[in-house]
């Protein structure tokens with residue numbers, strides 16, 4: 001029950017949900033939060049918030065919250081509630097035994113993009129220093145890992161180029177594979193406002209998302225391409241730009257690597273890349289593609305915003321590079337109103353990548369194989385580090401199934417619901433000798449755990465989140481940890497129990513350590529954030545007030561780099577038995593696997609996942625609106641309620657994965673991006689039939 005009445009005081013903090021990172025004021029009555037109010041001076045939101053941040057915070061005191069550590073010998077035993085010291089000692093003893101028997105490469109961990117930078121830094125330090133391995137990954141693996149790879153190839157750094165307010169100066173906005181009004185609502189509203197003011201909007205998406213027909217902010221063009229054809233579409237846009245003389249030659253000459261540009265130009269100019277040649281692949285009329293390319297290349301300021309509809313493909317990294325090429329070829333980079341902007345899913349996806357959660361990178365995206373980089377961290381941490389890059393999460397799961405990987409520390413991620421091919425994930429979790437889960441609730445993954453370490457809600461955390469525009473925001477505790485222990489301290493205590501002492505007084509001390517070791521964070525501290533409100537990295541001597549827009553004078557890598565991006569069709573093709581293509585997404589009121597939002601009143605807006613299906617496809621199968629249907633792929637099958645409508649074209653169906661019942665990931669495959677292993681959630685060949693209950 002939420003207390004009502006006049007607040008007695010307030011604490012300014014940051015939303016727990018999406019990558020917009022809205023500043024919110026938790027208004028308190030004594031020790032109770034009574035409401036969340038968007039902060040007018042919030043750098044990312046300027047007084048706005050959505051239905052998630054504003055209302056969906058009651059889960060923080062939900063009866064399902066686990067507040068006491070729990071252990072069990074076997075995963076079939078009942079949980080036994082214990083004190084923190086016993087839980088840490090139990091986990092440490094198990095880890096120690098496995099490390100002795102199988103070595104550090106049989107052990108690993110996953111960090112959480114819902115946790116603070118300080119907590120993530122602590123967990124990756126535990127894994128590298130305490131376990132002695134680079135087997136570390138982040139839940140960004142399953143969403144924006146291709147962004148990290150693709151933008152780094154082109155620009156030299158793995159981050160969006162603009163601040164959000166940059167969109168206010170865009171003349172053309174190209175949204176590809178993103179649904180900002182549902183996924184990033186406060187930014188989506190800002191984008192629509194700019195379109196109402198006169199900017200041209202082009203949407204590239206297999207679904208007719210709300211932006212396409214938004215009142216007074218309607219898209220000029222909607223290129224409703226087939227799922228899996230992004231790269232062919234992006235190459236076709238580039239073809240028009242190159243062959244119709246729309247390249248910004250002066251920008252390319254001054255800012256880009258000319259040899260790589262020449263190779264790319266020759267590749268995209270080939271008639272095989274033309275809109276006409278790929279119309280069969282994309283399903284979009286060539287005239288519309290040509291019109292979109294001309295609009296993008298000739299607008300004064302053209303900005304691209306993209307999301308998981310770009311990254312979660314077998315060619316996710318290729319598509320990110322192709323987007324970066326469009327921006328460089330037309331000179332749409334390095335000033336307000338332009339740029340390449342990944343819309344990050346979780347509130348701290350950017351931070352989890354920044355903090356060294358990838359198996360090949362220490363904090364600040366520094367190569368773990370580089371002896372000079374390792375020496376810096378070894379000197380600071382007092383521990384020799386493994387020079388070999390470690391396993392990615394899917395590789396850890398595969399190795400577990402094969403018996404080569406024995407123990408996993410999962411920090412705030414529900415792998416058994418969020419990752420593709422649930423059956424394979426469960427087989428991997430069952431094969432582990434030790435699974436330690438640190439989370440808020442007993443989710444699907446915790447069913448396979450031996451140790452459960454309760455985590456803190458955002459209202460109990462003291463640290464920072466980094467949003468999609470690289471904005472580091474303070475997360476201040478409105479409440480004391482209900483569990484009695486901060487999450488960073490859990491990692492520190494476990495590391496210490498393993499003989500690798502990790503001690504800090506508070507979150508501020510951890511951020512100070514991050515700043516000492518990470519050049520892009522060198523000027524960041526709690527004190528500076530409290531004075532400035534927020535800071536966008538890089539923030540250091542060269543940019544003491546932070547960096548709202550990247551690549552203004554030159555790219556981080558020097559000259560911008562192009563690479564040819566040939567289209568390779570995904571192996572996941574429709575067939576006679578699986579003739580439809582399933583693509584997955586999110587809705588406004590719910591958030592990811594729903595662990596938090598399902599435990600709030602937002603449930604009234606989205607009580608179950610449904611399957612959107614075109615009326616023609618439904619009629620062909622005798623399916624009525626609201627009827628339960630079986631959704632089957634080559635991997636598995638599940639039951640969902642059908643919703644008929646033309647948001648999806650014939651041949652395509654769509655669902656969300658906010659609820660464990662129905663679980664879309666029972667059917668998604670473990671096909672993945674060639675460069676990063678990011679799963680191909682957006683393309684699964686399926687069949688739909690009326691559910692046949694006995």
Ligand code: SF4
Pocket residue numbers: 015016017018019020021022045048049050051052053054184185186187
């Ligand atoms: Fe802002 Fe995103 Fe939170 Fe909504 S979910 S309030 S848009 S940060």
